[in-house]
Amino acid sequence: MSVSLRIREANGVVAVPIAGVNGGGLVIGSSIDEETVFKNRRMDLFDPADCGEPEAQIDETAIFAGYLLPHYGHFLIESLGRIWFAKQRPDLPIVWITRRSGYSPMQREILDILGVRNRPFFVSAPTRLRHLLMPDAGFSKRQPCHPAHAATLGAWPASPPAAGKKLWLSRTRLDHHHAGFTNEPDVEAILQRRGWQIFHPQEHSVSYQLRMLGDAERLAGIEGSAFHTLLLTDRPRARLTIVARRKRLHENFEFIGKAKNLSQRAVRAPFDVIGDKDFGGRKRRATWRSPQQVADAIDAPLARQDFVNLSL
Numbered sequence: 001m002s003v004s005l006r007i008r009e010a011n012g013v014v015a016v017p018i019a020g021v022n023g024g025g026l027v028i029g030s031s032i033d034e035e036t037v038f039k040n041r042r043m044d045l046f047d048p049a050d051c052g053e054p055e056a057q058i059d060e061t062a063i064f065a066g067y068l069l070p071h072y073g074h075f076l077i078e079s080l081g082r083i084w085f086a087k088q089r090p091d092l093p094i095v096w097i098t099r100r101s102g103y104s105p106m107q108r109e110i111l112d113i114l115g116v117r118n119r120p121f122f123v124s125a126p127t128r129l130r131h132l133l134m135p136d137a138g139f140s141k142r143q144p145c146h147p148a149h150a151a152t153l154g155a156w157p158a159s160p161p162a163a164g165k166k167l168w169l170s171r172t173r174l175d176h177h178h179a180g181f182t183n184e185p186d187v188e189a190i191l192q193r194r195g196w197q198i199f200h201p202q203e204h205s206v207s208y209q210l211r212m213l214g215d216a217e218r219l220a221g222i223e224g225s226a227f228h229t230l231l232l233t234d235r236p237r238a239r240l241t242i243v244a245r246r247k248r249l250h251e252n253f254e255f256i257g258k259a260k261n262l263s264q265r266a267v268r269a270p271f272d273v274i275g276d277k278d279f280g281g282r283k284r285r286a287t288w289r290s291p292q293q294v295a296d297a298i299d300a301p302l303a304r305q306d307f308v309n310l311s312l
Helices: 072-077 079-088 105-114 147-153 184-193 206-214 225-232 251-259 291-299
Strands: 007-016 026-028 056-067 094-097 120-123 127-135 166-169 196-199 218-222 239-243 263-268 271-274 285-288 306-309
Touching (some): 056 079, 056 120, 072 079, 072 105, 072 225, 079 105, 079 127, 079 147, 105 225, 147 225, 206 225, 239 291, 251 263, 263 291, 285 291
Parallel strands (some): 166 196, 218 239, 239 263, 263 306
Antiparallel strands (some): 271 285
16 A cells, blocks of 8 residues: 655745756755655755855745756656646646756646646746745655556556557667667667567657557567656556666666556667776667567567566
């Protein structure tokens, strides 16, 4: 049984964006529970006296929305973690800590899909907040997705699967800063001959992605944020095969799978890392030793949730 999500209050809080943190920041004040504010974000706490006088003040009661992160996957998982309460109280403004002055088109579209109409405050300079409501994060990195939050995110209506529709979420057109496999095109060529469609999610609107993923019978791709789009769907029915970039999938995929009751499996195939092997793993490039074996594992029938570790 899930623990209820809490809403805590804080008065006379100062919000200070951190220079150099992409969309991050911090909230300081003696009445705040550090775990609530900094859930899974590595940031520093400072004494209010060390930060000087705030440059602005918000006198209204407001909801702490969190940190407005520009990355698609981090926005879905971390930035939207407290949006469940904003949906319950559309009459209250929400406070984002950010170094930006507004929503990106992607963020605006997702909030529209979710029906979030709260008036936003974008805190980009030290700001005093008279009365702040601070909901627990319903989902964040390394934290299971709460059922109530999962229900809030699942705003896109379910679609019946289109018979035989198999969709590969390609990473071949992402820039070189993203992790990937140099011979992914070889795998895609094999899958196309077997009836798979090759789809490049980043080239389309979020709504179009939801339409494409929503009626797929099979979804597959390399571990990445493209799969997190399923958080926005109501009862997705596609069967998933996710090709791992590491020894195991990131635990967020397990959390999303459970929250959305997905039928999914992970596949790990032997590969060789190109270049610096100490590059943290997240953005490295690699080459699969056998594209044929990878394609066979992806196209194999999927009946249950499991982890397939291929060996050559």
